[in-house]
Amino acid sequence: MAKNIGVKKTSRFTLVVYGIIIMIVIFIFWFLGAAMDFSVTPDGTVDINLLGNGFKKVMNNPQVIFSSLKNKNSYAPKMLFLGACSTGIYVLYKYTEDKKRLHRRGVEHGSAKWGDDKEMKSLAEIKEKPHMYPILSDGKRVFDKKGDFVCVAVDNNIILTKEVQLSLNSRQHFLNLNVLIIGGSGSGKTRFYAKPNIMQLNTSYVVTDPKGEILQSTGKMLKEAGYEVRVLNLIQMQHSNNYNPFHYVYDHNGDLSQDNIKKMINVLFKSTKGDGEKDDFWSQKGQSLLEAITFLLFEESEYNAKFDDNGKIIPQTRDKSHLNFFSVTEKMRKLQYPPSGSKKPDGFFLEKEPDESEEAFLERRSKAFLCPLDKDFIELEKRKGDTLAGRLYKEVRNAPEETGQSFLSSANVKTFMFNMDNMMNLTCCDNIHLETMGDRKTALFLIIPATDSTYNFLVTMLYTQMFDVLANRANFKYGGTLPVHVRCIMDEFANIGQIPDFDKVIAFVRSMSISLNVIIQNLSQLKSRYEKTWEIITGNCDSLLFLGGQEESTLKYISESLGKETIDIRGHNKTKGKSPSTSENNSIIGRELLQPNEVAAIPISDCILRIRSHNPFYCTKYPIEKHPNYKFLEDYDKANAFDIKTVHAVTLNEVNESFDKKQSAQTAKTNEEIQEQPNKKVEVIFSKKEIPEIEFETYEEAELYAEEIISEAFSEEYIDSSEFGEVSELDSFDLGEPVEMQREVNDYESDEDISDMSEESDIEIMAYEDPDEFSESIEDIENLIEEAFADVTESYGEKFIEDDYGIDML
Structure with missing residues (x-):
């Protein structure tokens, strides 16, 4: 099957022509046999010199051709049989030879071609009209001047270009809904892709929004269409919902997950790593210190908690007042190491003598060196015995002063930003509710600064926890698929930090009704951030949309992905001199559908779309003004702008x-x-x-x-x-x-x-x-x-x- 890809199928007309030629050849052999009957000498042999006379007699009397078949001694039946065998042998030879040589006439050097209208239309979910839903303002329906309801249109397609839309029902086309969008600065990634797809109002949205432009344009429309609009604003943190990573470290049963805590701390370290920074010994121990303190906070939250009859903690009775990163920094300030040369013994590792009373041991320990954080872990050990928090702390605490201070410095570098007022308030509690994104239509906007990536690690952490939370909710509450599809429109994807195991995430979330739209300026960004896995990421995006750009590796990648076509070349040679001559020759070669320089030169209004199992499409970018919901955007009327000041972070x-x-x-x-x-x-x-x-x-x-x-x-x-x-x-x-x-x-x-x-x-x-x-x-x-x-x-x-x-x- 694969060997026949690109081979032109023989048309019915060609078969008819070949059939006529074969019949003519057989008839010629038959005609020759009849002529040979009139060229026989008395001794029974055929005289070639008399063959011309025989042709004339047969042509003058064509009936003899058919009557000769009845004559057993006639040469006509014999020549007819010979002609049929000869043509049969030739046809068999050509068939077997062609199969052996795999001729692909017309596509010898490539069979690439642009997709046609029929292919384009086969991808969309076509309905006569989109669904219309009335908009609400302050909970009340809105009427136009004619007294009719003002409605928004809801369409069940992903907008890729003006000509091509992709149905959200993947069973229609058996493609995943992940899209890789590549476009240089000013190519229209927001205007021609992000905004049109948000206007579709057909899924929940998680939108990375540099500068807050998309929220300002579409936020009011979304609220009036019944969406819950939430915001993580890293530019104006006072105008944001609260996001507390500690809220999402529980498993699907509501139990504390040690793996989720370690993953949270690991994301913090990975996403705040500077250029050239390595995971050295000091960084690893600093991470262990943060893990120990975080586990301690969760253990302390259970001191006064209640338990049910099965011995399971009742979540509502857990004291969550200190479960945030600011409390981690407070605990870290309580850590001290015994000064070098101190005469006091280290009270934290002091052990009770066999015959020593408890009172005497406590008295002896009180005179030894104990920092405030030591006392917290000693109290934990009294209450709960051996714990993971205690074991991790002992590993970090059992170090000389200078070494221990290095551990502490490594941890402080990763958490210093949580001491700032805005970050302390932003992460003190959680009302962003990632777990409900797939329950009902919700829009979450992640506003990040365009030029400062200091706090972007928080977006990386949010995406990481959201994928885990939604995967658990899909698998353990909804039987594998979320009720509402969740689309992540990840603009400036390369600037939000490296999401752990993203190559695996983009592969498995498809089945849970989650799709990822990765938006980058060029491939070099993706290669730099995901050096070893960028090909896996691009390979798991069945759709690739190129909006324009100038980066060399990207142009080459797009050109090669389009494939080659086979073209004819006609050459002319002319020689001058005493004996001038002219020659002409034809040949075929392979040529890229678009060469890199041609990819770079596509008009600003055009784009290139590549979809798995389909020919590439050369299209026009989607005209946002043509969308039926465009009149609800701030782009259409400034009165439609979303006021970010209506959102307030709880302090x-x-x-x-x-x-x-x-x-x-x-x-x-x-x-x-x-x-x-x-x-x-x-x-x-x-x-x-x-x-x-x-x-x-x-x-x-x-x-x-x-x-x-x-x-x-x-x-x-x-x-x-x-x-x-x-x-x-x-x-x-x-x-x-x-x-x-x-x-x-x-x-x-x-x-x-x-x-x-x-x-x-x-x-x-x-x-x-x-x-x-x-x-x-x-x-x-x-x-x-x-x-x-x-x-x-x-x-x-x-x-x-x-x-x-x-x-x-x-």
Whole structure:
């Protein structure tokens, strides 16, 4: 089958001509046989000299040709048989010889040709009219001057050129929907491809939008067409939705995925790598340090969490207030290494002696060197024993001071940008909701600076996590395919950083109803960013659209991809002199359909389209003004411009304030419940601080320990804590149900209630014989709280309230 590609099939007319020629040859042999009958001598031989006379007799009397077949001694039947055998042998010879030599007449040097109208029309999903849907403004339908609904047109095709459209139904043409768009600066990648396809309104869109031009032009149309419009704005971060990478490290069951955390940190390191930077030992250890701290934050988020009957954590009870990259930088500032030559032992690696009591060991450790971060990991080990976070930290922490500082510096370089106010607020929580992109029609615009790539790593991380999240959602919720097709229009693809395993991503997302439109200026960009896999990426794009350019390797690539055609050459030779002569010869050669210089010279209005299994198309770029939805764009009317200032990023302060209000409301609600039930057992509620197990015999001990608790509860480590949930809207956010605070219930009605501390307890304050004495003790402890709170207020301001950060004795 493959051997016959490009071979011209023999036409019916050619077969008829060959058949006539064969019949004429056979008839000539038959005619010759009849003439030979009149040229026979008396001895029975044929006289060649008499053969001419025989021809005349046969021509004068043609009937003898047919009558000679009845004569057994006639030469006519014999010559007829000889003629038939001769032509048969010749035909058989030519057939076998042609098969052996694989002649491809007319395509000896190539069979490339431009696709025709029939091929173009076979790719589109053709309907009489596109679907019309009424637009909404502030939730209400809009009417035109005639009183009719103002509607947008929804078409189920991808616009490639003016002449060629590709159906979203891949079963119609059995092609994937990935498109590689190549066009130099000013060739119209946005105007002739990105905007027309967004105007189709037939999928969800993830659009890389340099400078925010596409959002400004199409955002209002999308909202009025019922789309949810979300924005990650790296130019004006205050006018953006919030994106927190920590929100997407869970698997499809909602469980924390260690692999996703490692992948997130790996993307951060890879996408912020400078030119010539290598993955050396220091970088690897810096990455391990970030992984250790990130795992620690997730472990700490479970300290006060609740678990269901199967021992699985209830996600809503996880404290997510510190699950962001800003908290990682805060933890890193707590890391210190023992100074060289220090006489103090390293308390983090100090081990308990066999006969040493716990109190003695803690006393000895308190005199050794311990940095604040060491204490966090020691606390983690007390609570959960051996953990991945602890193991990673020990590997990085067990290093000399200078070496350890190098590890820390490597990690700081990768995370310093999260200390900046805009980045801290942008990533403090998440309301961009990547997981819902395939549930309903949504448009997500990723606005990146045209000249500064400092923050572009965040777009790389977003794409990486989005592909994983949508793949899981397709496979585990929707049976393999998303309900709404998701198209990624990745403009300036080479400038967003290297997406890990993109060559694999572009191959497998097709089956999940996700398509990638890779837009680059030239092939050199792609080769530079994906040096080893660029051919795999281009090979997984069944459609290639070239809009124009001047880069040499790109022109050569396009020319070669079009293939060669076979052309005829006619040569003339003329010699002058005493004996002048003239000669003429014809030959065939192969020639590119378009040579590189011709590719470079195509008119600005034209483009070249290459689709797998089809001849290439020489087309006209799509005229955006002809689209039925063009009147809804800002290009048509400035009044249609999307106002980016209507989008606001939630700040970390707003998250903290909302959390404070939620927690205060929860505390007030609990107080009301207790007041309604005066005989209810006394509860001690601890907020933001886990108290170690301890038992008090006297009020003096409780009084002394209360002072220590207040001091620790208001330490700087807990002052900046906050808790938040997911943000669900552009201009508002829902912090969700607060995590129920840890409670320890103690009955103070009799001495019999005094008992030893159980493993599950946090603290027990012992009862007294006289209930009135106990009440007075509570009042005294509350006075201590007020005094401590006054000290904290003087240092940190009024916003730190007793109910949120202290101890509330109810």
